[in-house]
Amino acid sequence: MRASRWGRYSGWVKVAMGILSLGVAVALVALLPWGIAGANSVRAQAKSLPPAGAGGSPGRPAGPPASGGEGYDALGRGAGGRSGHGIEPGSELTPEGPFTPNRMGSIPILEFHRLGARMGRWQLTSAAFAQVIDDLYRHGFRPVNFVDVVTGHISLGRGYAPVVLTFDDGDPSQFSWAPGQPGRPDPQCAVGILWQFHEQHPDWALKASFYVNAHPFGQDSAAKVRWLVAHGFEVGDHTLHHVFLNRVDAKQAEAEIGGVAAWVQTVAPGYHVQTLAYPFGAFDRQLADSHVWSGVVDGQPYHIIGALLVGSGPAASPYSPQFHPYFVPRIQVVDPTLVSPPERAWTWAAWEQRLLANPRLLYVSAGRDISSFDNGRTNPGRGRFNVPVHPYRNPSLN
Numbered sequence: 001m002r003a004s005r006w007g008r009y010s011g012w013v014k015v016a017m018g019i020l021s022l023g024v025a026v027a028l029v030a031l032l033p034w035g036i037a038g039a040n041s042v043r044a045q046a047k048s049l050p051p052a053g054a055g056g057s058p059g060r061p062a063g064p065p066a067s068g069g070e071g072y073d074a075l076g077r078g079a080g081g082r083s084g085h086g087i088e089p090g091s092e093l094t095p096e097g098p099f100t101p102n103r104m105g106s107i108p109i110l111e112f113h114r115l116g117a118r119m120g121r122w123q124l125t126s127a128a129f130a131q132v133i134d135d136l137y138r139h140g141f142r143p144v145n146f147v148d149v150v151t152g153h154i155s156l157g158r159g160y161a162p163v164v165l166t167f168d169d170g171d172p173s174q175f176s177w178a179p180g181q182p183g184r185p186d187p188q189c190a191v192g193i194l195w196q197f198h199e200q201h202p203d204w205a206l207k208a209s210f211y212v213n214a215h216p217f218g219q220d221s222a223a224k225v226r227w228l229v230a231h232g233f234e235v236g237d238h239t240l241h242h243v244f245l246n247r248v249d250a251k252q253a254e255a256e257i258g259g260v261a262a263w264v265q266t267v268a269p270g271y272h273v274q275t276l277a278y279p280f281g282a283f284d285r286q287l288a289d290s291h292v293w294s295g296v297v298d299g300q301p302y303h304i305i306g307a308l309l310v311g312s313g314p315a316a317s318p319y320s321p322q323f324h325p326y327f328v329p330r331i332q333v334v335d336p337t338l339v340s341p342p343e344r345a346w347t348w349a350a351w352e353q354r355l356l357a358n359p360r361l362l363y364v365s366a367g368r369d370i371s372s373f374d375n376g377r378t379n380p381g382r383g384r385f386n387v388p389v390h391p392y393r394n395p396s397l398n
């Protein structure tokens, strides 16, 4: 599937499609606040549904090995995720991807919640999830963790487009052990499916960002968090008690955010939680400027450098002035027939069509040279974490 499906369009058609797609994107971004509110109300209803079965299917008996106690590098990546698990990005073994390099393009950050027996508003079947991954792979997307976007460390082979897979709420269907085999992911859970896909396609790295509350993934929370970070996945913050961060004061916000970070950092020594997903997508504009992003809880210092919204379009490039690391949008992956027509336009099914019809909208890696942006050269003048400086403070948060 290396042949470009849009190569047959002539130049002027491409331009017209570009203008159209941009118009759609602008219109959708303008509708963002509605999208968050709408999604939240649906989500509140979905909360009452019974939890998805984690699925102990008899399948592939052998899974990935349980990990030992590797160290983690400065970006929080486990040693296991850096070596021995796939082709090194940009090596001669990696053929070029189908897209034209463009580091100002946007990045789809996909949002998943649960896997289960049926398709639902906040649930995919295991087969549907595997299909989404396969589809991304075939079209030339490759996964990175959200923290890699925030830090501008998007290290992919030339011509590949980054995609971020995010999972909220620490549902057991995201990560359960194979029956009777603690330490090995169940092949039906999201982690197990990603592992199998990686084994079949070594150039699909083990990357995804998991946003957890207290006691994630049912049983064995600590061992599962250790396993994730040791294999290259990101574990992020979703607050201890899934609180509305726009309804708590600064002290509570710090306890909720720092509490998860402190716990993760205690069970996975050397790893640092660096990003957060707002529960319910609820945020306070002033939160981004407040001091709650850094602190010390239970003796553990924490520092959050990026935060994710709920919905409703691709994220700006971290090199773009449009990129605000504390307000990064996501795209929900849901069966489009299960949502209302206005919301349908914001699903991954709709965005994938738009982006593939005009790949110039996509961030596309130029190859290994991208990693040279690592060392503080990201967006000179915008600060170490690319955060625009606002002079005001919200008194209610101080």
Ligand SMILES: [Zn+2]
Pocket: 168, 169, 238, 242, 279, 280
């Ligand atoms: Zn949540």
